[in-house]
Amino acid sequence: MSFKPSTVQVIKPVTPTTATFRDDIFKGKVVLSTGGRSGIVYKMIRVMMLHGADSVIMGRNGPENEKAAAQLSKETGRSCLPCQADVRKPEDLKAAAKKAFEKYGRIDFVICGAAGNFLAPIEGLSENAFKTVVDIDLLGTYNTIKATLPYVRETQGSYIHISATLHYRGLPWQAHVSAAKAGVDALSAVLAMEEGPRGVRSNVIAPDESSTSLQEYKRACLPPKGDRNHDSMPLGRWGDGDEIAAMAVFLFSDSANWITGQVFVVDGGENHVRVPQLPYPQAVLDPKSMMDRIQAKI
Numbered sequence: 001m002s003f004k005p006s007t008v009q010v011i012k013p014v015t016p017t018t019a020t021f022r023d024d025i026f027k028g029k030v031v032l033s034t035g036g037r038s039g040i041v042y043k044m045i046r047v048m049m050l051h052g053a054d055s056v057i058m059g060r061n062g063p064e065n066e067k068a069a070a071q072l073s074k075e076t077g078r079s080c081l082p083c084q085a086d087v088r089k090p091e092d093l094k095a096a097a098k099k100a101f102e103k104y105g106r107i108d109f110v111i112c113g114a115a116g117n118f119l120a121p122i123e124g125l126s127e128n129a130f131k132t133v134v135d136i137d138l139l140g141t142y143n144t145i146k147a148t149l150p151y152v153r154e155t156q157g158s159y160i161h162i163s164a165t166l167h168y169r170g171l172p173w174q175a176h177v178s179a180a181k182a183g184v185d186a187l188s189a190v191l192a193m194e195e196g197p198r199g200v201r202s203n204v205i206a207p208d209e210s211s212t213s214l215q216e217y218k219r220a221c222l223p224p225k226g227d228r229n230h231d232s233m234p235l236g237r238w239g240d241g242d243e244i245a246a247m248a249v250f251l252f253s254d255s256a257n258w259i260t261g262q263v264f265v266v267d268g269g270e271n272h273v274r275v276p277q278l279p280y281p282q283a284v285l286d287p288k289s290m291m292d293r294i295q296a297k298i
Ligand SMILES: NC(=O)c1ccc[n+]([C@@H]2O[C@H](COP(=O)([O-])OP(=O)(O)OC[C@H]3O[C@@H](n4cnc5c(N)ncnc54)[C@H](OP(=O)(O)O)[C@@H]3O)[C@@H](O)[C@H]2O)c1
Pocket: 034, 035, 036, 037, 038, 039, 040, 041, 058, 059, 060, 061, 062, 064, 065, 085, 086, 087, 088, 112, 113, 114, 115, 116, 136, 162, 163, 164, 165, 206, 207, 208, 209, 210, 211, 212, 215
């Protein structure tokens, strides 16, 4: 028999985690998140709830948090507690963790996902703007760990930190977030070493650039369709937030009990293609024309 390899690109479908994992694997468990009212972390919380967990979502915008919590409960039938908190303020996070414990009596899983980002070259980035992103992404992760660790030790639970892949190479206009995410990766590894002997695990998920306004912003300045890097991604398409959430389900499950201190890239192989995401070197040599081009398209 002769096997003929496909000459057309195979694109596999998005498959829900409920088709793979039991829908009660997190029954009786509680997952707390920063950044859970939107984007990728919202999807992670939703999927965790579909597998039986109750949840806590934290963010600065109280009304939006409440709206998202109500929607999550409606979609999953589980309880979601909204807590207004700024990850730059340790007292906010400690109060939210206490409130979560008072409501549910436990915290098993923590997703550190709150982040901010924008495009700017170093020369156009103020010291304060750089610090703000590091404060939210990196210091905010540290503050979240500090506020929740006493509870997570009790349940011998697990952390997932949301990082990125952009700091694996020197991506122009992303100095602030690259520095912050490299710090998040390092912090998670130390947490894994320090808390592993107490049964607490810590891992990182590094997503592709799937679904945010920043992504739209970036798409606006990419070359025309056909030349764009997602057309040549190994798995042939952008990811769906649910596919990033699927990694969280696995990492929080008991099947991952021997996995800690690791970074998991979930990006359809995009990281290996390594195409610069801004026209290069134009973005560096003439940032103003680049910015004008972006502004005109959004
Ligand atoms: N989407 C992508 O393309 C991509 C790619 C790689 C990595 N990531 C990472 O994945 C995570 C989620 O990204 P996303 O794009 O899906 O998120 P997003 O929709 O932009 O949401 C960011 C979330 O963070 C919260 N947040 C921001 N600043 C905060 C603060 N100071 N205190 C508390 N909460 C704060 C926001 O809520 P409030 O406004 O209510 O505070 C919001 O819910 C981030 O860590 C991001 O760096 C995303």
